Amino acid sequence: MTDRVSFELKAVDGRARTGVIRTPRGDIRTPAFMPVGTAATVKAMLPESVRATGADILLGNTYHLMLRPGAERVERLGGLHRFMNWERPILTDSGGFQVMSLAELRKLTEEGVTFRSHVDGSKHFLSPETSMQIQRQLGSDIVMCFDECPALPADEARVAESMRLSMRWAARSREAFGDRPGHALFGIQQGGVTEALRGESAEALKAIGFDGYAIGGLAVGEGQEAMFGVLDYAPGMLPEDRPRYLMGVGKPDDIVGAVKRGVDMMDCVLPSRSGRTGQAWTRRGQVNIKNARHADDPRPLDEDCTCPACSGYSRAYLHHVFRAGEMISGMLLTWHNLHYFQQIMQGMRAAIAAGTFAAWEADFHATRAAGDIEPV
Numbered sequence: 001m002t003d004r005v006s007f008e009l010k011a012v013d014g015r016a017r018t019g020v021i022r023t024p025r026g027d028i029r030t031p032a033f034m035p036v037g038t039a040a041t042v043k044a045m046l047p048e049s050v051r052a053t054g055a056d057i058l059l060g061n062t063y064h065l066m067l068r069p070g071a072e073r074v075e076r077l078g079g080l081h082r083f084m085n086w087e088r089p090i091l092t093d094s095g096g097f098q099v100m101s102l103a104e105l106r107k108l109t110e111e112g113v114t115f116r117s118h119v120d121g122s123k124h125f126l127s128p129e130t131s132m133q134i135q136r137q138l139g140s141d142i143v144m145c146f147d148e149c150p151a152l153p154a155d156e157a158r159v160a161e162s163m164r165l166s167m168r169w170a171a172r173s174r175e176a177f178g179d180r181p182g183h184a185l186f187g188i189q190q191g192g193v194t195e196a197l198r199g200e201s202a203e204a205l206k207a208i209g210f211d212g213y214a215i216g217g218l219a220v221g222e223g224q225e226a227m228f229g230v231l232d233y234a235p236g237m238l239p240e241d242r243p244r245y246l247m248g249v250g251k252p253d254d255i256v257g258a259v260k261r262g263v264d265m266m267d268c269v270l271p272s273r274s275g276r277t278g279q280a281w282t283r284r285g286q287v288n289i290k291n292a293r294h295a296d297d298p299r300p301l302d303e304d305c306t307c308p309a310c311s312g313y314s315r316a317y318l319h320h321v322f323r324a325g326e327m328i329s330g331m332l333l334t335w336h337n338l339h340y341f342q343q344i345m346q347g348m349r350a351a352i353a354a355g356t357f358a359a360w361e362a363d364f365h366a367t368r369a370a371g372d373i374e375p376v
């Protein structure tokens with residue numbers, strides 16, 4: 001066990017990297033996929049089940065938790081780890097992104113953002129200083145800088161102005177975070193899809209100095225091609241000896257493309273959200289369990305998958321419980337999806353370590369392209 005957060009890069013294959021982030025609450029193997037525990041739960045999953053899928057770390061949402069149940073309450077109850085019964089590492093976002101996407105009546109100034117809660121209309125204020133305080137109250141292991149991010153497409157002047165505000169907020173976040181051994185603070189690169197702005201942002205962050213660096217402002221509507229375009233250069237602008245985190249990504253092929261371009265960490269609600277709407281992600285692509293073709297199919301979702309949904313249940317059963325609105329539907333599909341996402345990460349880590357990432361990637365795409373098994 002360690003008393004501080006550190007990052008060890010173990011192998012590089014092309015630009016893909018594998019390593020480990022060591023924290024007092026346990027190691028995080030990279031590339032890492034972080035399931036999202038928005039309201040102090042990964043929906044439909046017990047924490048031990050999330051761990052059983054292979055997750056080393058969860059993401060918690062500052063915006064949701066500050067509004068309900070409130071950061072002071074979580075702190076009084078022993079912090080987020082104890083509150084939600086997850087003792088391994090937790091990364092919290094800063095609240096900035098969700099204030100922009102969910103809150104009402106926002107007012108943005110140099111100081112911070114005033115907004116009304118989407119839950120009960122109550123008035124709140126988030127700034128670099130209050131975001132650092134809330135993330136400390138939650139007990140987060142990896143804390144994110146408070147930033148602002150415009151939805152894309154946005155004109156370059158607006159993106160530049162927003163990025164420079166975020167860099168001033170990054171310096172204030174660093175100052176407010178202070179010296180907290182055992183906890184890490186990550187800076188967030190902004191700059192939209194403009195290479196010069198991404199470079200300016202990276203230089204500003206490196207001058208401040210962070211334990212890790214996120215690539216923010218992507219997966220906000222720009223499309224995969226534009227995102228990969230940015231990832232062709234953005235990770236290389238960030239320090240090689242620190243973890244690089246791509247926020248809010250993504251679909252399996254987004255994740256593989258990001259790792260190929262040098263990203264170490266990702267998070268997304270997709271596997272859990274899809275699991276509640278009857279969508280399964282498999283090696284052979286997406287399966288819509290609502291579809292009538294599954295009603296009489298005695299085969300599992302994926303016969304090579306070792307998750308509980310695939311080892312114990314047929315497509316016919318999964319189809320039935322979804323149609324009947326049974327809770328086990330979301331539980332089983334979420335478990336399968338999280339398991340599959342972690343299998344991708346495990347496969348990539350092993351391939352990078354072995355120097356066979358290109359072959360692994362070719363097989364990943366070929367299996368997907370073959371499509372789902374033929375109907376019975």
Ligand SMILES: [Zn+2]
Nearest residue numbers: 305307310336
């Ligand atoms: Zn499965």
